[in-house]
Amino acid sequence: MSTQPKSVAVTIQRGAPGVEGHTETFDVPYREGMSVLDAVVWIRTNVDSSIAFRYSCVNANACKECMVSVNGKTEYACTARLSTESTTVGPLTNKTLIRDLVTDIVPPKENLRAILAARDGG
Numbered sequence: 364m365s366t367q368p369k370s371v372a373v374t375i376q377r378g379a380p381g382v383e384g385h386t387e388t389f390d391v392p393y394r395e396g397m398s399v400l401d402a403v404v405w406i407r408t409n410v411d412s413s414i415a416f417r418y419s420c421v422n423a424n425a426c427k428e429c430m431v432s433v434n435g436k437t438e439y440a441c442t443a444r445l446s447t448e449s450t451t452v453g454p455l456t457n458k459t460l461i462r463d464l465v466t467d468i469v470p471p472k473e474n475l476r477a478i479l480a481a482r483d484g485g
């Protein structure tokens with residue numbers, strides 16, 4: 364019989380372009396089956412409302428906006444189950460960082476700035 368922890372440590376990589384990054388670790392109440400996104404939402408709701416992350420469809424695996432690095436592996440935060448061990452959540456390393464867990468995941472041809480530049484000849 365396994366015992367469930369009451370809480371787990373979740374470390375979040377924080378940062379922004381031009382700012383030295385750092386990590387912050389939070390003690391998150393654990394529920395069996397909770398997702399990494401559930402943990403990040405709990406942190407933002409209960410501890411630090413300034414953490415930047417993005418999601419939309421939640422569990423439908425349709426929007427892909429919640430893609431982050433979980434313990435070094437690219438995952439959808441909404442479907443990745445939170446480990447009972449400590450977890451580190453960071454931004455995707457192969458995308459341009461916007462802030463904290465948010466990266467620029469929009470394909471270049473869907474980027475409004477690029478579309479306007481192409482339209483205006485620049």
Ligand code: FES
Binds near residue numbers: 425427429440441
């Ligand atoms: S929130 Fe849409 S895929 Fe995770």
